Amino acid sequence: MTTAYIGLGSNLEKPLEQIRRAIKTLSQHPSLHNISVSNIYGSKPVGPQDQPDYVNAAARFDTALSSIALLDLLQGIEQDHQRVRERHWGPRTLDLDLLLYGNEQIDLPRLTVPHPFMLERGFVIQPLHDLAPDILLANGTTVTEQLHQLDTSDLVIITEE
Template identity: 85%
Template sequence: MTAYIGLGSNLDQPLEQIRQAIQTLAKQPSLNNLRISKLYASKPVGPQDQPDYVNAVASFETSLSGIELLDLLQSIEQDHHRLRERHWGPRTLDLDLLLYGQEQIDLPRLTVPHPFMLERGFVIQPLHDLAPDMLLVNGTTVTEQLHQLDTSDLVIITEE
């Protein structure tokens, strides 16, 4: 199964947090063919009394189920001392399962496709780096969806 995840950080050296998370993902035996988008700086969603974010999207092949993958991602977040103090608050590392093949998952702990991904430029722009022609659940391609969003706040940091 091909999975796409969003990576985000805005605390404790965010660029380094993302790079360490990428290294951790690359070492996972259950994840293969890891690909990483460009890294972007973006304004926070929600409360603006927090630093800007570093964002990226990763794709890989996995035989893990959606819930098993969620558990792995959350364990990596915990290794990075992720705290969940407030909704849309600052974080050392956020790993969101965006897409899991073409599957739609609606469980108490997991909703896939990610419910807000289509409206977030900091998700769609890096997803475009990896899969511009992929068809999304709303019937548009990633490229078409990108053209519907304001991405003027995104700044390319580096190409991984």
């Protein structure tokens, strides 16, 4: 079994509902075990600002799936949520990013782990901090140390719709 961490994000078609549905789908999947989920946060978009704010979270689980099989599962869930990739960093119904897969460093055409932009994004590191504040990241810092280097002033915990 490998412990994996994923980031969840949505800013279209009732984003909070999209995140909650994705969490339910992940929780019910037979290949994912011991799932835990961070708080759910609201954040400003990265990239084009002509889009709605995002809803973000992170999840941790154990799996026997390979990293590519897990990526396929995550992309299948995105497709079930009618994910359309129209532009880079554009709006989306659901984004599921594989952030960490055990201690592995993966560099494949379809998959890079750790996620290449996670260290600079407060909306990723803050939810990851909720789940694993002391985990050591590839840059040699803990999640807590990395969080202190980021501006998270635009993040708000979402408690209800």
